[in-house]
Amino acid sequence: MVLDQIIGTIVECEVDVLVIAGDIFDRAAPPATAVRQFNAFLSRVASETRAAVAMIAGNHDSGDRIASMSIMTDTRRALIRGDVSADERPLVLADKYGPVAFSGLPFAYEYTARECFADETLQSPEDVLAAQVAAARRNVPEGARWVIIGHAFVSGAQSSDSERPLVRVGGIETVGPEIFDGAHYVALGHLHRPQSVGVPHICYSGSPLAFGFDEAGTAKSMSLVEIDGAGAVDVKTIPFEPLRGIRTLRGKHAELVAAEPSTDFIKAVLTDDVPVIDGMKRLRAVFPNACDLTYERDQRAPEVKSLDGRQTKMANPLDVMGDFLELVRGERFNEDELKVIATALHDVRTGEDVE
Structure with a gap:
């Protein structure tokens, strides 16, 4: 080790x-x-x-x-x-x-x-x-x-x-x-x-x-x-010479399960057009330490559209809350409010308890 x-x-x-x-x-x-x-x-x-x-x-x-x-x-x-x-x-x-x-x-x-x-x-x-x-x-x-x-x-x-x-x-x-x-x-x-x-x-x-x-x-x-x-x-x-390597493999499921067996940690990105039944189970017969299986089609960023049909970006939570406060009271965050909200957002993102 x-x-x-x-x-x-x-x-x-x-x-x-x-x-x-x-x-x-x-x-x-x-x-x-x-x-x-x-x-x-x-x-x-x-x-x-x-x-x-x-x-x-x-x-x-x-x-x-x-x-x-x-x-x-x-x-x-x-x-x-x-x-x-x-x-x-x-x-x-x-x-x-x-x-x-x-x-x-x-x-x-x-x-x-x-x-x-x-x-x-x-x-x-x-x-x-x-x-x-x-x-x-x-x-x-x-x-x-x-x-x-x-x-x-x-x-x-x-x-x-x-x-x-x-x-x-x-x-x-x-x-x-x-x-x-x-x-x-x-x-x-x-x-x-x-x-x-x-x-x-x-x-x-x-x-x-x-x-x-x-x-x-x-x-x-x-x-x-x-x-x-x-x-x-x-x-x-x-x-260092790790016990196991880490690799991402891309291709059709049938191609990957026909590959040389390995104990490396594997992430498989499948290019199949339709989902594969028991894909991970069959993959682990060849790569026992396979950790993740995704489909290439699912990795494409989803298109977010506004009501008028134009593409838009996902909004920053701070911008959304700032816009809301400006709408209901006529002004955005003050410095103390920004600290509280930023802390809460950080805790949500890292999985910490928010009181």
């Missing part, structure tokens, strides 16, 4: 620090099996390697759950950040060139950051991250090379369909890369595709496995980063 490959790379390459940049789990309350598996992985890192661990919570994680992992850990070998802090202190390690400071900046929504930094002007992910970077910068030892670990959507990066937005409805999600000025390397989480953003030292390692069929064909990997005495970085890609 991928976790075994990570352990093997740490040992083989004599890695000094394992960086995990958030989204450790895929939900705030992960299943017990996932928690046990991750705990066993960390135990192996501690017992089988000499690497330190620097880890932060992402937007999928519960900050409190991740923070609890830091209790009674060896702070000389671990930096675990679940909650945002106005006094962010780094893990400081040393090599033959001198100290290297690792600052962990966990994901936080604006309302949490406003309380932490006592600053009601924080209105966006960029505002929050700027406050975190400033808090961390104050505690970096003079002359130390600086590594930032963050969880954000940096402008210019390529996203995937399965990533949950970092912002409430109507807000700006991205942050500019210049926010990290002064850092010698920035290890980012959130986006699933491995990539650098604008400059070689601002990097996403990506998710270790594909989480959606839009990631089919995307090579998964971990990044091996070396920092020299001047702070210049050399990034090497260590590819």
Whole structure:
């Protein structure tokens, strides 16, 4: 499995620090099996390697759950950040060139950051991250090379369909890369595709496995980063070899069930003109891990027409509600109403309870 490959790379390459940049789990309350598996992985890192661990919570994680992992850990070998802090202190390690400071900046929504930094002007992910970077910068030892670990959507990066937005409805999600000025390397989480953003030292390692069929064909990997005495970085890609691939197959059902059997995760897009009886059951006889079956004809966007016969676009919910308020009372949202409605729409979209 991928976790075994990570352990093997740490040992083989004599890695000094394992960086995990958030989204450790895929939900705030992960299943017990996932928690046990991750705990066993960390135990192996501690017992089988000499690497330190620097880890932060992402937007999928519960900050409190991740923070609890830091209790009674060896702070000389671990930096675990679940909650945002106005006094962010780094893990400081040393090599033959001198100290290297690792600052962990966990994901936080604006309302949490406003309380932490006592600053009601924080209105966006960029505002929050700027406050975190400033808090961390104050505690970096003079002359130390600086590594930032963050969880954000940096402008210019390529996203995937399965990533949950970092912002409430109507807000700006991205942050500019210049926010990290002064850092010698920035290890980012959130986006699933491995990539650098604008400059070689601002990097996403990506998710270790594909989480959606839009990631089919995307090579998964971990990044091996070396920092020299001047702070210049050399990034090497260590590819993962997943147990199963992920593929989208397109064609008639009869053609697909006649193909070479495979245990890969499969999404089948059928080009048949009429529905196939027991299509998925018959497909799984050849591809036991088939996950999805759709028809090409159903993937075409439906045409939405107005009463006068002209085509129109699906309306934005905020626009609909704004138009309604303007009709009944003569004015649209004020700022407080917009915050309440945006929060409710976000909760509906992510499946959270709306009171």
